[in-house]
Amino acid sequence: MRSAQYQSASDRTAQILRESAIVSRAIARHQREATYQGRIQEAREMQALLSGVSRMVLEFTLPHQQSNVA
Numbered sequence: 766m767r768s769a770q771y772q773s774a775s776d777r778t779a780q781i782l783r784e785s786a787i788v789s790r791a792i793a794r795h796q797r798e799a800t801y802q803g804r805i806q807e808a809r810e811m812q813a814l815l816s817g818v819s820r821m822v823l824e825f826t827l828p829h830q831q832s833n834v835a
Contacts, residue, residue: 778826785822789815 772780796811 781825785818789818
């Protein structure tokens with residue numbers, strides 16, 4: 766992670782997208798395992814967490830994308 770160095774907005778957005786994809790895959794894997802093992806409440810919590818991660822990424826990236834269009 767290059768947080769101490771300058772990153773352009775597009776580089777930062779790309780990094781966030783890459784890292785959030787890794788997190789999302791891990792959450793989805795955990796959700797599948799919980800579902801398979803019958804831990805329904807845990808699987809629901811993982812689905813809510815996955816949805817939250819997706820919303821946060823969208824909220825972060827959309828304003829940047831819209832400012833590039835203008």
